[in-house]
Amino acid sequence: MPSPSTTSLRRPPRRLLRSRLARALTTPHGVDGFLGLVDPLLATDDVRARVTRVRHQSADTVTLTLTPNANWTGFRSGQFVNVTVEVDGRRHTRCFSPAGPEQSGELELTVKAKPDGIVSRHLHDSARVGTVVTLSQALGDFTLPRPRPRRLLLVCGGSGITPLMSMLRTLEAERYDGAVTFLQYACTSADVLYRDELTSLAARGAFDVRTALTRETDAPEADLEGFFCRDHLNAVAPDHADAETYVCGPTPLMDALAAVWAEDGIGERLHAESFVPTRALVAPDADASAGTVTFAASGIAVDAGGATLLELAEGAGLEPASGCRMGICHTCTRDKTSGTVRNIVTGSVSDRECEAVQLCVNQPVGDVVVDL
Numbered sequence: 001m002p003s004p005s006t007t008s009l010r011r012p013p014r015r016l017l018r019s020r021l022a023r024a025l026t027t028p029h030g031v032d033g034f035l036g037l038v039d040p041l042l043a044t045d046d047v048r049a050r051v052t053r054v055r056h057q058s059a060d061t062v063t064l065t066l067t068p069n070a071n072w073t074g075f076r077s078g079q080f081v082n083v084t085v086e087v088d089g090r091r092h093t094r095c096f097s098p099a100g101p102e103q104s105g106e107l108e109l110t111v112k113a114k115p116d117g118i119v120s121r122h123l124h125d126s127a128r129v130g131t132v133v134t135l136s137q138a139l140g141d142f143t144l145p146r147p148r149p150r151r152l153l154l155v156c157g158g159s160g161i162t163p164l165m166s167m168l169r170t171l172e173a174e175r176y177d178g179a180v181t182f183l184q185y186a187c188t189s190a191d192v193l194y195r196d197e198l199t200s201l202a203a204r205g206a207f208d209v210r211t212a213l214t215r216e217t218d219a220p221e222a223d224l225e226g227f228f229c230r231d232h233l234n235a236v237a238p239d240h241a242d243a244e245t246y247v248c249g250p251t252p253l254m255d256a257l258a259a260v261w262a263e264d265g266i267g268e269r270l271h272a273e274s275f276v277p278t279r280a281l282v283a284p285d286a287d288a289s290a291g292t293v294t295f296a297a298s299g300i301a302v303d304a305g306g307a308t309l310l311e312l313a314e315g316a317g318l319e320p321a322s323g324c325r326m327g328i329c330h331t332c333t334r335d336k337t338s339g340t341v342r343n344i345v346t347g348s349v350s351d352r353e354c355e356a357v358q359l360c361v362n363q364p365v366g367d368v369v370v371d372l
């Protein structure tokens with residue numbers, strides 16, 4: 001007798017389950033809500049994945065291997081996915097970049113637990129083999145072009161290593177024969193991620209792999225000390241003007257590279273991805289945002305008072321979908337039907353009617369109506 005998790009149920013009869021009758025019978029939980037009771041991976045549309053391996057590369061990170069269900073359509077190295085987990089009865093979503101090669105049917109996520117990170121702490125502390133999470137399809141255009149450039153420089157810091165590790169592993173799987181320099185910044189030698197694999201790649205001569213430690217001096221395995229500077233660049237990639245360069249990491253690292261590339265007049269050859277805001281946030285302005293925000297579909301109106309639309313919605317007890325909460329993933333985008341908003345990342349102000357706005361980075365300026 002096959003169990004509910006065998007292949008036949010992994011691909012549910014979509015036509016039947018997407019029918020109006022099926023939707024009517026399963027309201028308000030939806031077809032996928034009921035399928036999830038049979039098997040957490042079973043869904044007509046949702047991408048869900050089961051944790052099949054958990055390991056810790058450093059004290060504050062966890063590396064999870066995930067096997068997705070049949071709805072997953074794959075990713076290109078460098079892209080990210082929104083990961084949704086339930087914590088204390090509420091669903092929370094954040095974005096993470098897979099670190100594995102794009103040829104793999106699995107997903108590998110290396111997550112750094114941030115002190116105030118609800119999702120990252122939950123995954124670090126609670127994810128076990130068998131845990132099921134909900135994913136988006138892959139998003140983002142921080143990817144390697146085809147045909148591949150003949151010279152690549154990949155620079156990362158902290159957990160920003162994941163999209164670049166994916167690129168490196170993808171190139172390795174493709175037997176790429178161009179030249180790659182991979183430069184990882186970490187605080188101390190204990191924070192260096194994927195050390196053994198990178199050492200092995202370097203030993204085989206496949207890629208030029210370098211490590212820079214920003215806090216620890218006299219570490220024998222460090223090639224460089226301190227933060228990124230032109231001296232580092234001259235030491236590892238004096239030919240950087242001939243390379244396509246990809247960088248992901250903390251804002252100071254990204255800004256330092258951007259400054260050097262701009263100085264050299266080759267800014268178009270630098271490709272950057274960050275999961276923290278790359279520009280300083282404009283401080284929310286309580287005076288400028290006085291007014292009423294109406295969430296029309298919910299029939300709720302609240303005083304604006306300097307918060308973002310997402311904060312106001314959540315403060316009113318609504319649970320709009322959100323992910324990065326910093327204007328990257330677009331998960332929180334909803335229609336503003338009237339009123340003026342200010343983007344607190346760019347500072348731009350918009351009074352257009354019926355426009356899609358990201359709730360997490362837009363602050364009302366006066367009365368605003370949102371279709372939520």
Ligand code: FES
Nearest residue numbers: 323324325330360
């Ligand atoms: S939550 Fe990612 S853009 Fe708003």
